[in-house]
Amino acid sequence: MKKILAVTACPTGIAHTYMAAEALLQAAKEKNVEIKVETRGAVGIENELTAADIAEAHAIIVAAATDVEESRFAGKPVVKVAIGQAIKDPRSIIEEALAVKPSAQEFIDQAAQNKAVKKAQITGPYKHLMTGVSYMLPVVVAGGLLIAISFIFGIEAFKQQGTLAAALMDIGGGTAFALMVPVLAGFIAFSIAEKPGLAPGLIGGMLASKVGAGFLGGIIAGFLAGYVTKWMKENIKLPKNFAGLVPILIIPFFGSAIVGLMMVYVIGGPMKAIMDALSGWLTNLGSGNAGMLGLLLGAMMAFDMGGPVNKAAYTFAVGLLGSGLYGPIAAVMAAGMTPPLGLWLATVLAPKKFSDEEREAGKAAGVLGISFITEGAIPFAAADPFRIIPSIMAGSAVAGALSMALGATLRAPHGGIFVLMIPNAVGNLVMYVLSIVAGTVVTALLVSLVKKNKTSA
Amino acid sequence: MEILNIINDEAVFLELNAASREECLQIMIDGMEKAGFVKDKAAYLAAVNEREQKGSTGIGFGVAIPHGKSGGVVSAGLAFARLANPVDWNSLDGKPVQLVFLIGVSDQDASNEHMKILIALSRKLIHEDFRKNLLAANSSAELFEVLQSI
Numbered sequence: 001m002k003k004i005l006a007v008t009a010c011p012t013g014i015a016h017t018y019m020a021a022e023a024l025l026q027a028a029k030e031k032n033v034e035i036k037v038e039t040r041g042a043v044g045i046e047n048e049l050t051a052a053d054i055a056e057a058h059a060i061i062v063a064a065a066t067d068v069e070e071s072r073f074a075g076k077p078v079v080k081v082a083i084g085q086a087i088k089d090p091r092s093i094i095e096e097a098l099a100v101k102p103s104a105q106e107f108i109d110q111a112a113q114n115k116a117v118k119k120a121q122i123t124g125p126y127k128h129l130m131t132g133v134s135y136m137l138p139v140v141v142a143g144g145l146l147i148a149i150s151f152i153f154g155i156e157a158f159k160q161q162g163t164l165a166a167a168l169m170d171i172g173g174g175t176a177f178a179l180m181v182p183v184l185a186g187f188i189a190f191s192i193a194e195k196p197g198l199a200p201g202l203i204g205g206m207l208a209s210k211v212g213a214g215f216l217g218g219i220i221a222g223f224l225a226g227y228v229t230k231w232m233k234e235n236i237k238l239p240k241n242f243a244g245l246v247p248i249l250i251i252p253f254f255g256s257a258i259v260g261l262m263m264v265y266v267i268g269g270p271m272k273a274i275m276d277a278l279s280g281w282l283t284n285l286g287s288g289n290a291g292m293l294g295l296l297l298g299a300m301m302a303f304d305m306g307g308p309v310n311k312a313a314y315t316f317a318v319g320l321l322g323s324g325l326y327g328p329i330a331a332v333m334a335a336g337m338t339p340p341l342g343l344w345l346a347t348v349l350a351p352k353k354f355s356d357e358e359r360e361a362g363k364a365a366g367v368l369g370i371s372f373i374t375e376g377a378i379p380f381a382a383a384d385p386f387r388i389i390p391s392i393m394a395g396s397a398v399a400g401a402l403s404m405a406l407g408a409t410l411r412a413p414h415g416g417i418f419v420l421m422i423p424n425a426v427g428n429l430v431m432y433v434l435s436i437v438a439g440t441v442v443t444a445l446l447v448s449l450v451k452k453n454k455t456s457a
Numbered sequence: 458m459e460i461l462n463i464i465n466d467e468a469v470f471l472e473l474n475a476a477s478r479e480e481c482l483q484i485m486i487d488g489m490e491k492a493g494f495v496k497d498k499a500a501y502l503a504a505v506n507e508r509e510q511k512g513s514t515g516i517g518f519g520v521a522i523p524h525g526k527s528g529g530v531v532s533a534g535l536a537f538a539r540l541a542n543p544v545d546w547n548s549l550d551g552k553p554v555q556l557v558f559l560i561g562v563s564d565q566d567a568s569n570e571h572m573k574i575l576i577a578l579s580r581k582l583i584h585e586d587f588r589k590n591l592l593a594a595n596s597s598a599e600l601f602e603v604l605q606s607i
């Protein structure tokens with residue numbers, strides 16, 4: 001059943017606020033509609049709408065002459081009326097609220113809102129890792145796309161000294177990708193220890209790159225630098241006259257020395273061995289094993305649509321991209337595109353299984369899908385998780401497995417359908433498109449199959 | 458909290474003859490003064506009129522709830538009038554008004570118990586059976602009984 005929310009408020013807040021609230025409650029009761037009304041009157045805010053209320057609401061009625069913090073309602077249809085209107089004719093306002101449909105824009109806002117909420121919730125080491133990844137991503141995206149553009153001139157064109165292709169490769173591959181692991185490590189440390197963590201983190205990350213320990217070494221360097229400097233910050237006490245030296249001299253010097261020496265003598269070697277083994281295994285993967293890896297990465301991408309499991313798969317693939325392995329990132333992007341794309345297709349193939357608003361939302365999900373924004377699937381999954389999540393996981397697993405097994409590669413870490421248009425950015429383009437289409441179709445068919453008909457449709 | 462703390466016989470008019478909104482308000486405010494809720498009638502009337510100018514308090518269904526918050530009010534109080542001949546109040550539904558609750562709130566009253574009663578009354582007025590009972594009351598005692606149901 002659709003749930004409606006309302007907020008009522010007026011300047012004096014003695015009478016109209018409450019009459020409007022009562023009128024809406026009464027009209028909703030007559031119509032058997034579930035409603036919750038927040039009042040903002042002379043005695044303050046009562047019956048305040050929670051984030052959970054807003055998330056599950058169909059629409060929100062605002063009957064107010066004063067500020068009611070409307071930004072809370074981003075992504076939901078809002079019906080605005082004069083407060084007198086709510087007293088005089090609450091029935092047609094309830095009807096209007098029942099009839100509104102979220103616009104595509106509101107749907108996209110909602111996906112963004114989901115993303116923001118999730119960001120606010122994460123804590124601890126996972127948060128530090130995600131901070132590092134989020135600072136690293138622009139570097140990788142810039143580098144990856146510049147490299148991809150150099151391939152327009154031919155896959156080997158950059159080897160010709162002095163050409164534009166060589167310059168682009170130098171910017172993207174020689175510089176941006178070289179910064180990738182240091183930025184990752186630096187901002188993991190920054191997230192843990194704030195400013196003092198940055199220098200040791202960057203230096204540790206650079207060393208990880210240099211010794212060949214790759215992104216795994218970088219992650220270790222970042223955490224090491226972060227916790228070492230945090231400990232120093234909290235425990236090194238100098239006489240007042242020298243206290244100023246701690247952040248500018250003591251921590252950077254000793255922090256970098258400790259992290260650097262650890263990387264060179266202790267961590268670097270084993271991490272390099274692990275990275276080499278991983279690269280070797282991935283490079284020589286038979287198509288069967290490649291398919292299995294793609295299957296796993298794909299299912300992970302769809303499991304929580306932008307949550308920790310999804311980010312683990314994505315981070316893994318981006319890290320390998322930095323080490324010159326282009327298969328996993330292709331699988332991951334394909335698998336991240338199919339959940340919203342497949343749901344869009346399902347709304348087209350089996351309209352009876354979806355409500356009006358879900359069909360409308362399907363169009364927006366399609367747009368989010370081609371842009372590789374997996375979060376576009378969240379509203380569908382939230383409404384019916386036990387049917388939707390297994391279906392989209394299966395579709396994404398198919399997309400990931402096919403992409404890996406058919407040897408598709410991708411040289412940029414993001415971009416959705418738009419990166420497919422850059423010549424040579426995708427290896428095995430036809431097979432890659434086929435993988436995405438296959439995943440989309442599998443998702444759509446499974447969703448259509450397991451979802452029940454909407455009785456109201 | 459007792460409803461009788463904010464209304465009494467002096468402020469109840471069961472068959473009021475008033476030709477206009479202004480006259481009606483004038484008589485009711487006099488009643489509020491006698492009842493001991495208002496000490497500065499002019500200041501309170503100004504607050505009520507100011508509120509009325511922002512938008513009519515005629516909420517429809519023949520009911521108006523003029524109100525004002527003013528230093529002229531001693532403590533929160535209520536006056537009730539049932540008009541012998543309904544008067545025009547610029548109501549939301551355009552219909553003349555027969556039931557009037559005049560509400561007075563002092564500057565210190567915000568968020569106290571009195572306010573909660575006024576809020577409950579506002580909510581109750583939306584309900585048709587409550588309005589019917591107000592129209593049927595034959596004495597102030599009966600009216601108070603109706604009001605005690607809120």
